[in-house]
Amino acid sequence: MATKHTPLRALKHAIALTALGLAAGAASAHGDVTPQAVDTHTLETLGEAWRDANPYRGNKEAIRIGESAFTQNCARCHGIGAVSGGIAPDLRYLPVEDEGDEIFLNRIRHGASRDGRVYMPPFEGILQQEAMWAIRSWLETVHVE
16 A cells, blocks of 8 residues: 655654754764864954954954854854854853953864863864954854843
8 A cells, every 4th residue: 555645744754854863963972063164365364373362353354254154163063143052052151352252262272071072172273263263253243141
């Protein structure tokens, strides 16, 4: 006997396949996405020395680049628009200006691990300093108290 294919049955099938895919991805650990390149050629080059404070704060071009870079490289764990769903910290609450710069730069450069588990991969050597500061510039535009 042939199985009747209804739109509802097709939707249930698609949801089940999605759930299986999500479960399989979760089994391999969060943060295992290949980082995406960030085009920063329109920003001032910062050189080799790491800056202590965000040189792009308030820069509209850096904010534009940072939003795209965040969406491509960070949103999977930190949430769309930096609104975390609980996997990783909600970055909207990161302190603004110089106070938050040190925290942000240390974590994005060096990552975070505990008890041999990687909670955030290090991005130093993967994303250039310009991309990191562009992300930070955008994060300050979505900050909440």
